[in-house]
Amino acid sequence: MIKLIAPFTEEKIRALKVGDEVLITGKIFTGRDAVHKYLYEGGKLPPEVNLKDGIIYHCGPVVIKDEKGEWKVMAAGPTTSAREEPYQAQIIKEFSIRGIIGKGGMGDKTLQACKEFGCVYFHGVGGAAQVLAECIKKVNGVYLMEKFGSPEAIWEFEVEDFPVVVTMDSHGNSLHKEIYELSSRELAKRL
Amino acid sequence: MNGLKQVLIELIRRTSVEVPDDVYKSIIKALENEKKGTIAESALKIIDKNIELAKRKSQPLCQDTGSVLFYVDCPIGMNQIDFEETAKVAVKEATAKGYLRQNSVDSITGKNDGTNVGPGSPVLHFHQHNSENIIVKLVLKGGGCENVGAQYSLPYEKLKASRDLNGCRKVILDAVLQAQGKGCGPGVLGVCIGGDRATGYEYSKRQLLRKLDDRNPDSRLDALEQDILNTANELGIGPMGFGGKTTLLGVKICAINRVPASFFVSVSYMCWAFRRQGFVLDSNNNIKEWLY
Numbered sequence: 001m002i003k004l005i006a007p008f009t010e011e012k013i014r015a016l017k018v019g020d021e022v023l024i025t026g027k028i029f030t031g032r033d034a035v036h037k038y039l040y041e042g043g044k045l046p047p048e049v050n051l052k053d054g055i056i057y058h059c060g061p062v063v064i065k066d067e068k069g070e071w072k073v074m075a076a077g078p079t080t081s082a083r084e085e086p087y088q089a090q091i092i093k094e095f096s097i098r099g100i101i102g103k104g105g106m107g108d109k110t111l112q113a114c115k116e117f118g119c120v121y122f123h124g125v126g127g128a129a130q131v132l133a134e135c136i137k138k139v140n141g142v143y144l145m146e147k148f149g150s151p152e153a154i155w156e157f158e159v160e161d162f163p164v165v166v167t168m169d170s171h172g173n174s175l176h177k178e179i180y181e182l183s184s185r186e187l188a189k190r191l
Numbered sequence: 192m193n194g195l196k197q198v199l200i201e202l203i204r205r206t207s208v209e210v211p212d213d214v215y216k217s218i219i220k221a222l223e224n225e226k227k228g229t230i231a232e233s234a235l236k237i238i239d240k241n242i243e244l245a246k247r248k249s250q251p252l253c254q255d256t257g258s259v260l261f262y263v264d265c266p267i268g269m270n271q272i273d274f275e276e277t278a279k280v281a282v283k284e285a286t287a288k289g290y291l292r293q294n295s296v297d298s299i300t301g302k303n304d305g306t307n308v309g310p311g312s313p314v315l316h317f318h319q320h321n322s323e324n325i326i327v328k329l330v331l332k333g334g335g336c337e338n339v340g341a342q343y344s345l346p347y348e349k350l351k352a353s354r355d356l357n358g359c360r361k362v363i364l365d366a367v368l369q370a371q372g373k374g375c376g377p378g379v380l381g382v383c384i385g386g387d388r389a390t391g392y393e394y395s396k397r398q399l400l401r402k403l404d405d406r407n408p409d410s411r412l413d414a415l416e417q418d419i420l421n422t423a424n425e426l427g428i429g430p431m432g433f434g435g436k437t438t439l440l441g442v443k444i445c446a447i448n449r450v451p452a453s454f455f456v457s458v459s460y461m462c463w464a465f466r467r468q469g470f471v472l473d474s475n476n477n478i479k480e481w482l483y
Contacts, residue, residue, distance in 0.1 A: 034301070060254060061254050103335070126335060126462070152303075165234075186425060
């Protein structure tokens with residue numbers, strides 16, 4: 001188990017390889033379908049959000065306000081990343097992102113951008129919304145809430161020991177590609 | 192209808208925060224079978240811990256609390272309009288309590304009014320039966336697994352799948368291959384052979400109401416279910432597509448008639464966070480029995 005603690009420098013990210021189990025500590029931002037489309041089309045980030053050397057989490061959390069008016073994260077697992085494939089590479093490049101957290105992996109364009117700009121894809125366990133919500137220690141803020149609604153907004157979280165697996169590294173390797181090829185061969189033998 | 196509203200909120204809560212016993216047993220079996228020290232085993236351990244935490248904290252297993260699908264068997268004469276209205280209020284209140292995510296979006300404007308009630312949401316299927324009881328089953332079906340559902344029209348040239356059970360086998364296994372990673376495995380397949388496009392999907396979803404450990408009374412379909420389950424688990428896709436031994440927890444297949452010109456195979460995929468629950472109500476809306 002590797003501990004990855006902010007700041008997420010290119011050096012730390014380049015040292016990771018496919019199959020590494022990692023615990024992330026630091027600030028991360030959620031961003032999913034609406035945010036990716038918006039940024040890709042030239043939408044501006046609110047001034048509070050700085051994605052440089054940051055991590056984007058593909059997640060639409062369940063967040064409610066408690067009695068004291070504080071945000072409380074009720075559930076926060078990863079959503080399917082493949083939907084962001086048309087946008088991700090450009091966003092990695094433009095905002096100097098070092099990590100993506102999601103599930104299901106992404107395609108060649110993103111893999112290439114990870115290699116070129118020093119970024120990795122971290123796979124969270126899909127559906128494990130409670131285990132992952134427990135790792136969110138604080139909600140620093142929420143942005144573009146009015147525009148996109150709660151699940152699609154940008155949430156800024158402080159996380160501690162957030163468990164993920166590197167499934168695409170910055171050296172051109174993808175576990176998803178590997179397993180897809182293996183399982184396709186195994187299936188061909190059985191048809 | 193206040194009594195009904197309260198029990199429906201409890202049904203939504205329980206469905207959202209617990210997996211049914213049959214699913215839990217099957218996940219534990221998968222965890223025991225997986226090779227020690229692999230990332231597949233780690234993923235299943237996190238899943239096991241998540242199931243325990245969600246139940247204890249009474250919070251959603253998965254943040255995507257999905258499409259809200261009610262299946263209601265009702266006595267003759269029951270007012271379905273009242274039931275539907277009450278179910279909508281229950282959904283709104285369950286959303287405010289955080290059992291459901293604000294998960295229903297206007298498809299044209301993209302606006303989310305935060306209530307989970309709108310055109311097509313929630314979905315209610317009514318069916319009359321000769322009993323005084325009301326049987327309500329609820330499935331919360333997340334978007335990740337819904338997106339990897341697939342419908343094939345046979346013959347399907349690409350896989351050399353003809354209009355027979357072997358052709359069905361080929362396309363169903365193809366759906367498993369294509370779903371890898373994306374649908375939060377290990378998953379469960381609900382399959383319908385035949386029907387028109389809409390009915391085929393509808394019946395495939397109804398197969399998800401069956402318990403994982405039941406057996407298909409039709410021996411031909413039973414054999415196909417077992418074959419697909421075993422074959423899928425030999426492909427090495429594994430939990431979350433990380434590689435490993437358990438790709439599927441179950442396969443449930445039904446067949447309905449088709450018109451001569453059409454031969455559809457409709458596959459609905461359910462993730463490991465299989466949210467299905469139900470109960471029997473007496474005529475005073477008291478819970479007589481939980482179903483899963």
